[in-house]
Amino acid sequence: MDTTKGSNIRIFNTLTRQKENFSPLEEGKVRMYTCGPTVYDYAHIGNFRAFLFEDLLKRWLKHRGFKVTHVMNLTDVDDKTIRGSQKQRKPLKEYTDFYIKAFFEDIKTLNVEPADVYPRATEHIPEMVSIIKTLLEKGIAYRGEDNSIYYDISKFLAYGKLSHIKTQKLKAGARVKQDEYAKEEARDFALWKAYTPEDGDVFWETELGKGRPGWHIECSAMSMKYLGETFDIHCGGIDNMFPHHENEIAQSEAATGKPFVRYWMHNEHLLVEGKKMSKRFGNFYTLRDLLNKGYDPLAIRYLLLSTHYRQQFNFTFEGLNAAKSAIERLKNLQRRLQDANGKTIGEKLTQLIYKVQAGFSEAMDDDLNISVALAELFDFVREINNLLDINAITKEEAVKVNQLISDFDKVLGVIPKAEQEKLPQEVEALIKQREEARKAKDWKTADEIRQKLRFMGITLEDTPQGIRWKKEKG
RNA sequence: GCUGGGGUGGCCGAAUCGCUCAGGCGACAGCCUGCAGAGCUGUUAUAUAUGGGUUCAAUUCCCAUCCCCAGCUCCA
Numbered sequence: 001m002d003t004t005k006g007s008n009i010r011i012f013n014t015l016t017r018q019k020e021n022f023s024p025l026e027e028g029k030v031r032m033y034t035c036g037p038t039v040y041d042y043a044h045i046g047n048f049r050a051f052l053f054e055d056l057l058k059r060w061l062k063h064r065g066f067k068v069t070h071v072m073n074l075t076d077v078d079d080k081t082i083r084g085s086q087k088q089r090k091p092l093k094e095y096t097d098f099y100i101k102a103f104f105e106d107i108k109t110l111n112v113e114p115a116d117v118y119p120r121a122t123e124h125i126p127e128m129v130s131i132i133k134t135l136l137e138k139g140i141a142y143r144g145e146d147n148s149i150y151y152d153i154s155k156f157l158a159y160g161k162l163s164h165i166k167t168q169k170l171k172a173g174a175r176v177k178q179d180e181y182a183k184e185e186a187r188d189f190a191l192w193k194a195y196t197p198e199d200g201d202v203f204w205e206t207e208l209g210k211g212r213p214g215w216h217i218e219c220s221a222m223s224m225k226y227l228g229e230t231f232d233i234h235c236g237g238i239d240n241m242f243p244h245h246e247n248e249i250a251q252s253e254a255a256t257g258k259p260f261v262r263y264w265m266h267n268e269h270l271l272v273e274g275k276k277m278s279k280r281f282g283n284f285y286t287l288r289d290l291l292n293k294g295y296d297p298l299a300i301r302y303l304l305l306s307t308h309y310r311q312q313f314n315f316t317f318e319g320l321n322a323a324k325s326a327i328e329r330l331k332n333l334q335r336r337l338q339d340a341n342g343k344t345i346g347e348k349l350t351q352l353i354y355k356v357q358a359g360f361s362e363a364m365d366d367d368l369n370i371s372v373a374l375a376e377l378f379d380f381v382r383e384i385n386n387l388l389d390i391n392a393i394t395k396e397e398a399v400k401v402n403q404l405i406s407d408f409d410k411v412l413g414v415i416p417k418a419e420q421e422k423l424p425q426e427v428e429a430l431i432k433q434r435e436e437a438r439k440a441k442d443w444k445t446a447d448e449i450r451q452k453l454r455f456m457g458i459t460l461e462d463t464p465q466g467i468r469w470k471k472e473k474g
Numbered sequence: 475g476c477u478g479g480g481g482u483g484g485c486c487g488a489a490u491c492g493c494u495c496a497g498g499c500g501a502c503a504g505c506c507u508g509c510a511g512a513g514c515u516g517u518u519a520u521a522u523a524u525g526g527g528u529u530c531a532a533u534u535c536c537c538a539u540c541c542c543c544a545g546c547u548c549c550a
Binding site for chain 2: 040041044046047049050079080236237238239240268269270271274275276277278279284303306307308311312313314316318319321322323324325326329332335336369371372374375376377378379382385386388389438441443446447450454459460461462468
């Protein structure tokens with residue numbers, strides 16, 4: 001099943017606007033780069049949709065047997081970070097360190113597997129300078145009258161191949177120094193920005209002069225350093241397609257003369273309550289906002305993951321509650337299986353397992369069709385519950401099924417780890433007291449204790465196999 | 475206005491030129507329970523924006539209309 005050679009995985013390549021069979025440069029290995037956060041503020045849930053999509057992709061590739069090297073950059077110097085640090089009157093590094101730390105906390109909360117490398121832009125200035133020098137030598141870059149260095153996009157014939165921007169419309173000599181500029185308008189862009197007083201104490205003295213790198217060159221330099229001049233997958237939000245990714249291609253391919261990235265993958269944006277997320281509309285949320293409202297991070301993960309990544313997704317609080325319930329369903333099945341001790345009815349279970357494995361994999365292989373994959377999984381859940389109802393699953397089979405569900409969850413990452421922790425003695429004692437009360441049919445006392453535990457965050461369930469408890473969060 | 479995407483049951487969301495259009499949530503019922511806000515099962519919803527057309531057959535293709543969203547207007 002795990003063929004790493006010609007995999008069965010098909011992914012939609014933005015470059016060709018088609019689903020393509022995925023086969024990496026090097027057999028069994030995948031090198032992927034994903035655009036990380038610009039660390040000038042807390043990341044919002046739209047950002048996390050991108051990071052979660054990338055996490056799902058990586059987990060699926062690994063599930064299929066690939067060894068994945070994943071690099072995610074941290075943009076810690078650009079117009080926004082400089083502006084932000086000046087506003088707070090803090091050194092750039094102190095300012096960005098704060099948000100980098102927050103970012104790592106957030107992805108851990110969302111159960112995102114860490115990348116192998118998190119290069120920071122400020123630590124890769126020499127690599128950037130080196131590429132810019134090459135581009136100058138090749139006559140593709142030029143120094144403007146403001147002493148900044150620009151990329152001449154008319155020298156790169158393939159410019160626009162990713163975003164399908166027509167370069168014919170170019171205005172001669174139109175160029176931008178800002179990282180942010182009108183999209184759908186291709187212009188020469190800055191590779192190196194000459195120092196200006198607005199930059200304050202943010203500058204590097206290099207062979208190119210005093211200044212700082214442009215935004216786009218950061219990703220070219222860092223991705224190629226860690227993944228090679230040509231690598232397999234580059235992901236990012238759809239907004240980065242142009243100009244950012246287009247410019248990365250231009251810089252990298254012009255410098256090396258080799259193809260830069262083989263598969264480009266872009267995730268669509270998130271809407272909140274049907275609208276673009278914006279502070280103006282009051283529907284702008286960071287992960288922390290949602291956690292403060294008491295939402296479960298794994299429910300957030302599930303929700304953001306449950307819609308195909310190339311589809312605009314409407315985030316609602318109703319959806320978040322639904323996600324929470326869906327996860328509960330999986331978790332409850334696992335707990336139920338732990339108590340199973342019935343008689344097998346033979347082939348049936350084997351068939352179900354085969355079906356869910358095949359169905360789930362086939363769906364995920366098809367450009368991460370998560371909706372269908374989840375449908376297969378929930379079909380399976382229902383069937384297993386049916387078997388449990390008639391006590392038709394043995395202990396051994398239950399272990400096997402639970403293992404299978406855990407395997408799926410290695411890809412999904414939404415089922416909380418079993419609560420291994422022991423209950424406080426006080427609680428144990430209360431549960432015991434209640435049991436005695438129940439035996440004595442003293443329902444009043446039993447209910448009181450149950451209520452008391454509820455206040456303490458412990459929910460009790462009486463089952464034929466005995467008392468089950470779980471901790472309620474938020 | 476221009477460009478692109480989309481309108482599927484109460485909500486979210488799949489799929490497909492053709493057995494009765496997944497799955498989740500919700501609601502309802504049954505089971506279980508001393509009871510239970512817990513759990514399981516089942517049912518449900520008489521769903522594919524509207525009007526035409528092509529086709530043996532369309533929700534899936536084409537045309538028109540209406541509506542929604544995004545980008546073009548620096549907080550993705």
